[in-house]
Amino acid sequence: MENGRENKPSVMVTNDDGIDAPGLRSLVRVLDSSNLFNVLVCAPDSEKSAVSHSVSWQRALSVKKVDISGATAFAVSGTPADSTSIGLSKMLFPFVPDLVVSGINMGSNCGYHIVYSGTVAGARQAFFHGVPSVSLSYEWVRGKSKVDDFVLAAEACMPIITAILAEIKNNTYPQSCFLNIDVPADVANHQGYRLTKQGKSVYKMGWRQVTSEAQGGKMLSTMTMDSSAGKEACVEESTLSTQQEHLLFKREVREAPVDDDDGDYFFLQQGYITVTPLGALSPPPMDDVEFFKGWLPGVHERISSSS
Structure with a gap:
């Protein structure tokens, strides 16, 4: 050490x-x-x-x-x-x-x-x-x-x-x-x-059109949304026209995550x-690896037969 x-x-x-x-x-x-x-x-x-x-x-x-x-x-x-x-x-x-x-x-x-x-x-x-x-x-x-x-x-x-x-x-x-x-x-x-093990949970996120940067709440982390910031502004939907040059959008949580x-x-x-x-990146499931192992040679064969 x-x-x-x-x-x-x-x-x-x-x-x-x-x-x-x-x-x-x-x-x-x-x-x-x-x-x-x-x-x-x-x-x-x-x-x-x-x-x-x-x-x-x-x-x-x-x-x-x-x-x-x-x-x-x-x-x-x-x-x-x-x-x-x-x-x-x-x-x-x-x-x-x-x-x-x-x-x-x-x-x-x-x-x-x-x-x-x-x-x-x-x-x-x-x-x-x-x-x-x-x-x-x-x-x-x-x-x-x-x-x-x-x-x-x-x-x-x-x-x-x-x-x-x-x-x-x-x-x-x-x-x-x-x-x-x-x-x-x-x-x-x-x-x-x-x-x-790393699961598959993820918050389903969406977008909401807003009128200022202050709207939409503060993202505390990748899994927590604090909607208290700019609360009053969040109540009203934006009236921005799609014809305007600059449009502002904020992320919002639509669904809570579930996991295996x-x-x-x-x-x-x-x-x-x-x-x-x-690890550096999570490895793919072995079933998917096996699928591509059998799939890739077929791609080559289709290219050869069409040329």
């Missing part, structure tokens, strides 16, 4: 809600208070929810040191993937951290929403660099969840983080995947850890802390 100060393992925290987000600050506080780790932070300087694994290519990144108690921290003008990448480059920190934790996200990231998630991308980027990583999300429920729940979520996941670092120290931690963890809304009464009875979202709804191993 590559050690930082005082021979403690080093944990780098990133996220997609931004460096000032309560989920990240709560996670850092819990990591620091354990006195077990050197805590580093390299996170976006503003909210970057649902940016997936996008990276900055044509513009330079601005990086600024930020004062966070118990951590050495930098805010980055790029995406979660950018933040992880530059945090692991040794340009900001003198050593590569032992573990990257991306979160805690405000809103769960299960099923197909893993594709959209900047939180998951922050961990996936570390996986690309060969550094063990975890993405961590809390199932925020508007009107019920409280900021203090992020602390409970961090504390509930501490045994996983410490166990991972023990395996890393012993050189026994798997190198071919990273972990996506979702904590249920009622974290104080969670049902324990449950190893799950063995997927991550299903078990999250049962109150479990779901732990889902992920």
Whole structure:
């Protein structure tokens, strides 16, 4: 294990809600208070929810040191993937951290929403660099969840983080995947850890025409819509004519997700802390692979017979 100060393992925290987000600050506080780790932070300087694994290519990144108690921290003008990448480059920190934790996200990231998630991308980027990583999300429920729940979520996941670092120290931690963890809304009464697979859950989204950018509510995460923002404006449908030059549209949730009875979202709804191993991309089902194995030669034969 590559050690930082005082021979403690080093944990780098990133996220997609931004460096000032309560989920990240709560996670850092819990990591620091354990006195077990050197805590580093390299996170976006503003909210970057649902940016997936996008990276900055044509513009330079601005990086600024930020004062966070118990951590050495930098805010980055790029995406979660950018933040992880530059945090692991040794340009900001003198050593590569032992573990990257991306979160805690405000809103769960299960099923197909893993594709959209900047939180998951922050961990996936570390996986690309060969550094063990975890993405961590809390199932925020508007009107019920409280900021203090992020602390409970961090504390509930501490045994996983410490166990991972023990395996890393012993050189026994798997190198071919990273972990996506979702904590249920009622974290104080969670049902324990449950190893799950990525399910097929997805919110069915639609579009609504609006008259201003303020309408439509704020997307808290890839799986949570807070419609309290711009509430009055949301009541009235837009009267914009399709003849006007500029049309504005906002996403809105049309249907809640459902999942197979063995997927991550299903078990999250049962109150479990779901732990889902992920690769760079989820592999296709073997039945589909077998289909294309028999299908592709036939395509070649049809081309040959028509020429």
